[in-house]
Amino acid sequence: MALRGRLKIISDQLADRVAEALARARDDGALSFDELPEVRKFMEVPREREHGDLACTVALALASEAKVSPRRIGEAILERLDRDYPYLDRAEIAGPGFLNFHLKPLWLEHALRDILSRGEDWGRTDHGGNLKIQVEFVSANPTGPMVVVQARSGAVGDVLANLLDAAGYDVSREFYINDAGTQVDHLGESLEVRYRQLLGEDVELPPDGYPGEYLVDIARKLLEEKGPCLMDHPEEERRRLFKDYAVREIVAWQRRDLEAYGVKFDVWFSERTLYETGALADVIEELKRRGYTREEGGALWFRSTEFGDDKDRVLLRREAGAPTYLTADIAYHRNKFQRGFEKVIDIWGPDHHGYIARMKAAVQALGHPADALEVLIVQWVKLMKGGEAVKMSKRGGQFILMSDLVEEVGVDAARFFFLMRSPDSPMEFDMDLAVEQSDENPVYYVQYAHARLASIFRRAEEEGYRIPAPEEADLSLLQHEAERDLIRLMAALPEEIIEAAESREPHRMTRYALNLATKFHVFYTQCRVLDRERPDLTAARLVLAGATKMVLGNVLRLLGVSAPESM
């Protein structure tokens, strides 16, 4: 079964024939060059339809070495090209030396059969060879609600993971819980204060406390569950209790928000377990053993400059030999690799890019290649409403919450909008547009295509048309340019997914979805599907429409956006 798109297979096969022709040209002395180029890499799909279905630029690339004009090289290739190939209609030289291949429409018919036979799996490939790959994203601090940039990285991480999975990788999604360190100490103290306030005590939040109302809610719940006697516990136990309770509640809250947003994690990894299992001590030992540490001023340093970082970083502070956040993070990443991931992708917010160099240094110091860790920075989001930037949360906080946004524009629009932009570009999010139910709203445009497809089948059923099985239809009747454009685009889905996954650019899939919706709408306008006068054509078009509905559904599933039957 062909996992790749048929055009890709044809492209490779034609490239191999071009390579053979080149070899023959060299053997008979028509051309001279040292190494036979990898012709497959010089194949492309031309932008202009008149330039054929596939083009090869190898003649242009070879010209300087062979010391012949590209057109002459092209001629030499064409003279020796084995044209006995079922899909090839004609090959010609064009422009400065492009080899243009025009294919017979038969390939589209076969491509459509490929799509139909794979069904919901169309687009999935074994490209990644089941390589174990981890995507860690969102990883919001468990000290409060999530904000909009986390909604963006949630969408980006989730869809990147979907794409990697579809591209044949063994993917795990992970959320890192920063439940150790001073910030959660402050969180616990803040909860304790709120608890005591509920008991009528006159106490105030510490200066580093968390003032949000949510801690009052959590304190109320704590009071209900555990009663009013918590202050009787010994101090250490009490601190631990408040801290744990606050973290557990907030993480559960974050998890609910994320699941409502369509994002689920395979692993929720607790930073504290690193301390409890001695992983920090272990990693420090390992770095020492490998010779990447030094002592200075009473502190232990990681010699990250060995791997290109600006300066060395502190692992253990002078004060009480306390580990820094970096130390925990190094231990965490060591743990990731110990779990067998061959590739680790971290998605961070814009405020952490200064951290990349030291983290990559640490990965190398532990003996992994530099590219075993990839860090993607998701840039900031500026929410726009009524032409102005929205600055404050509805609940009066300093930042807009992820839940505010999702509540206001819905999951589909939020995800789709975040996924329309390249992750490393700062973006403006037009909230007015996102809720607009009109043709101006891209998410509706795509969903409308799906609903319209569903409606064709509803109508067909109402009017007593028989829905043909794919093998019953004569697909050679699909000769309209709009039909062929649609098939061409659907046939390319496996490669689109692979490219989006490999380049870590999930926004390519929203582009694809928009393109597919456009091709369908054009088809719908120009080609009537249900036609009593032409039952054979109706059958072929119903099969095409069925394939389109499925492929569009597959793409929307990858994006985590719903595919409505009606709207």
Add this chain to the structure above:
RNA sequence: GCGCCUAUAGCUCAGUGGAUAGAGCACCGGCCUCCGGAGCCGGGAGCCCAGGUUCGAAUCCUGGUAGGCGCACCA
């Protein structure tokens, strides 16, 4: 001062070595006796600047300019 991100049409953005740089919005003009007009078709307008690499550059390199973000023995 150093580092990272960004700079493409009036606006929001695609396009990361190929032929005539695309889309949506905005603006102007068309298309429903017929499967959902949340649709389709047509029109004008653009690669921040200066060098370089290449047969070929929006794309790669160098140097500028502008905006954003970051540079802790915090997390």
